[in-house]
Amino acid sequence: MIEHSPLSASPTSPLMEEGIVVATLAPVMPPSLREVARSAGGRRELSPKVTEGVGHQNNTQRRNPMEYTEKVMDHFKSPRNVGEIDGASGTGTVGNAKCGDIMKFDLKVENGIITDAKFKTFGCGAAVATSSMATEMIIGKTVQEALAVTNKAVMDALGGLPAVKVHCSCLAEEAIHRALWDYAQRNGIIIEGLKEPSDSDEV
Numbered sequence: 001m002i003e004h005s006p007l008s009a010s011p012t013s014p015l016m017e018e019g020i021v022v023a024t025l026a027p028v029m030p031p032s033l034r035e036v037a038r039s040a041g042g043r044r045e046l047s048p049k050v051t052e053g054v055g056h057q058n059n060t061q062r063r064n065p066m067e068y069t070e071k072v073m074d075h076f077k078s079p080r081n082v083g084e085i086d087g088a089s090g091t092g093t094v095g096n097a098k099c100g101d102i103m104k105f106d107l108k109v110e111n112g113i114i115t116d117a118k119f120k121t122f123g124c125g126a127a128v129a130t131s132s133m134a135t136e137m138i139i140g141k142t143v144q145e146a147l148a149v150t151n152k153a154v155m156d157a158l159g160g161l162p163a164v165k166v167h168c169s170c171l172a173e174e175a176i177h178r179a180l181w182d183y184a185q186r187n188g189i190i191i192e193g194l195k196e197p198s199d200s201d202e203v
């Protein structure tokens with residue numbers, strides 16, 4: 001049975017329709033998004049505290065280390081661009097071996113412009129929020145410009161993340177890079193500054 005925390009997406013959201021559970025702490029890295037979402041059991045609910053949209057760099061010291069900004073909560077509760085793209089130009093999937101969270105990005109690229117981006121994330125609230133924000137930040141950008149959408153840029157756009165959640169934003173950056181690499185490989189092009197992802201990389 002699929003459960004979701006009071007802070008997760010509503011039962012009618014795309015996430016729930018896709019059978020993806022959010023706000024979970026997965027104990028192991030599963031083989032696929034769907035399989036894990038269906039088999040997940042025994043999880044802890046997040047109880048984040050919400051703050052005003054405080055800046056990541058200037059207010060970290062004053063903030064409760066586990067507080068989330070309103071922007072984080074907004075993207076967590078109402079994630080944008082959830083799903084998959086039929087005939088995607090590039091796809092990137094990454095996981096974190098320690099927390100077991102997994103993220104998949106699909107990109108649609110037309111004439112060098114990212115015209116659509118969608119994601120599926122089996123992970124914590126911060127991973128969902130950073131995925132959502134990252135898709136909004138890369139849509140409309142060139143593939144070269146998308147490289148500049150780093151995990152720090154996403155965190156700043158969200159008003160910051162608790163220090164222990166910074167690694168969640170790295171998943172989004174890595175998933176985008178992998179999707180861009182996939183796009184470049186399929187089309188035989190080089191995206192300056194984009195390094196080949198390594199299977200041994202741990203996000």
Ligand code: FES
Binds near residue numbers: 171
């Ligand atoms: Fe693993 Fe957030 S706890 S991505």
